[in-house]
Amino acid sequence: MNPNMKRLRRSMMFLNCQKPSLIKDPYVYAPDSIMLDLEDAVAEREKDAARYSLYHALQEIDYRGVERVVRINGLDTDLWKEDIRCSIAGGCDAVRIPKTETAKDVQLVEEAVLKAEKEFHVEPGRTLIMAALESARGVMNAFEICCASSRLFGIALSGGDYTKDLQTTISGTGVELMGARQHMIIAARAAGVQCFDTVFTDLNNMDGFRKDVETIHAMGFDGKSIINPRQIPIVHEIFTPKQKEIIFAEKVVREIDSKRAQGIGVFTVDGKMIDIAFYDGAKRILALARASGVYKGEL
Amino acid sequence: MDILKTAIAGTVESSDCLVTVEPGSGTIELDLDSSVMRQFGRQIRKVIFETLGRLDVSNVKITVVDKGALDCTIKARVECAVYRANEMKDNLPWGDVIV
Numbered sequence: 001m002n003p004n005m006k007r008l009r010r011s012m013m014f015l016n017c018q019k020p021s022l023i024k025d026p027y028v029y030a031p032d033s034i035m036l037d038l039e040d041a042v043a044e045r046e047k048d049a050a051r052y053s054l055y056h057a058l059q060e061i062d063y064r065g066v067e068r069v070v071r072i073n074g075l076d077t078d079l080w081k082e083d084i085r086c087s088i089a090g091g092c093d094a095v096r097i098p099k100t101e102t103a104k105d106v107q108l109v110e111e112a113v114l115k116a117e118k119e120f121h122v123e124p125g126r127t128l129i130m131a132a133l134e135s136a137r138g139v140m141n142a143f144e145i146c147c148a149s150s151r152l153f154g155i156a157l158s159g160g161d162y163t164k165d166l167q168t169t170i171s172g173t174g175v176e177l178m179g180a181r182q183h184m185i186i187a188a189r190a191a192g193v194q195c196f197d198t199v200f201t202d203l204n205n206m207d208g209f210r211k212d213v214e215t216i217h218a219m220g221f222d223g224k225s226i227i228n229p230r231q232i233p234i235v236h237e238i239f240t241p242k243q244k245e246i247i248f249a250e251k252v253v254r255e256i257d258s259k260r261a262q263g264i265g266v267f268t269v270d271g272k273m274i275d276i277a278f279y280d281g282a283k284r285i286l287a288l289a290r291a292s293g294v295y296k297g298e299l
Numbered sequence: 300m301d302i303l304k305t306a307i308a309g310t311v312e313s314s315d316c317l318v319t320v321e322p323g324s325g326t327i328e329l330d331l332d333s334s335v336m337r338q339f340g341r342q343i344r345k346v347i348f349e350t351l352g353r354l355d356v357s358n359v360k361i362t363v364v365d366k367g368a369l370d371c372t373i374k375a376r377v378e379c380a381v382y383r384a385n386e387m388k389d390n391l392p393w394g395d396v397i398v
Contacts, residue, residue: 020372021314048388049308049379055393056371082389089393120394 002128004093005153005193007067008032008291010223010239011232012156012196014071016041017050023057026066029229033067038083039074039098047079051086058090069130071096075105081112088116088127094153099161100131101138103148110149128153130196134161139180146191154194156225157184162198170201172208174215185220194222203228213238240292241285249282249289253299256282300385302359308379309372316368318376320384323358327351333365346370350377353396 013031015022017038026034036057042050058068070087072095073079087095097109109129117124129151133139139162146155157180163169168176181197188195197216200209209231213224217238224235241249251269256279259267266275289295302322309317316333333343343365350373351359361380365373378397382388391397 019312019315020368020375021312024314024369024372048383049375051391052308052375052379052397053372055397056375059398060369060371082391086391086393 002125002151002153004067004128008288009067009154009194009196010292011226011235012069012223013226013229013232014041014199017054017057018042018046020053023053024061026229027062027064029232031066031226031229031232032223033069034063035069035071035096035225036092037071038079039071047073051083055086055090058087058092067093069094069096071098071132072109074099075108080109084109084112085116085119088113088122089120091122092127094128094130096156097129097131098158099134099138100145100155101133101135102141103144106131106145106148106152110151113151125151127151130154130156132156132158133180133184134158135165136162137165138162139183142184142187143190146187146193152193154196154222155184155188156196157181157198158225159198160201172202172205174212181216181219181221189220195220197221197224199225199227200231201227203230206230206234210234210238236292239288240294241289243294245285246289246295249285250297250299252278252282253286300355300381302356302381302384303386304384306380306383308383309368309376311364311366313366314368314372316363316365316373316376318373318380319362320356320377320380321360321362323360325358327357328360330360330362331365332363333367335365335367342370343373346373347377350374351381353398354378354381355396356381 009032011031012033012035014035014037015026017023017036036054038050070092072083095113113127114124129149130153131145133142133155142155159170159177162180163176185195200212213235252274255269286295286299302320305321307319309315311317331344333340347363
């Protein structure tokens, strides 16, 4: 398995490839991933220009460990295949497919990625894929999309187009996204891949943004698409395990390991009933804490 | 590569440059204006000539208005203008002469 399949992706920041000032140094804001956009943010007549900028940025700018995902143009355009050639030649880490509706969409991109990897002498399998679901049909097919490719590390909700397809609008309350969010996180977990939430576009409503992030964190999402560096610290704060959680998770892991050796299945830690069902969750908190740089322990 | 028609790429926004290529009169004729000419004029000129060399362009009038673009942006804008002048958009030589 590609070692980056499960990497930390709390914040995935969109950047318009048409704008050199945006793509030259986003690492200073320390997002976990950047999504270099060739699609919606780029004007139709500048699609070619964005590719040259993308290629040279990927080749020459040291993004200091930040994952570099490229959002290609939709499969309903004549642009996406050249987008993939350019991205793979540049050495991107992953390709984001917009408007994904079926497993076949993912497989088409997978074939083009493999072809480009061979053409540009990139190790086959190095480039990962994520799929954005932007329609009712895409959300309904979430599970088959999640299972469509061994390169697919996750799915992301794209709320703008999705609500348009539902014939509603973004309200700011999240009520119109509830069904899709719940369905997608269940599908992603069933398939063993990650799940990412849509952008929050009202930059003047940071309280609303915080509530939105708290909601999706509680639902089990792995991270959120973001559009502005100001959103990064809030996402990281909410998605990074707190010291109290880390200490409790350590106790749970140690106690389960110890009690298992003694043949004891159920016991209490800090007054809470604990059994083997808590083990994976505690390990996951420690792994997330370690990846977030707040845990150096040995568990 | 020949410059078949006038083509433009880029902007005059900060960190960008505006590149115009036109059919030349037998040589490379460069008109460069940069906001950082004193510090980086020589380097910008070098990047432009190297990029044109890789693309095998030797007959062009090229005008560059630079607003503090990185080398990678200058390359990208020159390549874009040259390929636009040839109306080439697909199967580009990434990693070959675009490098």
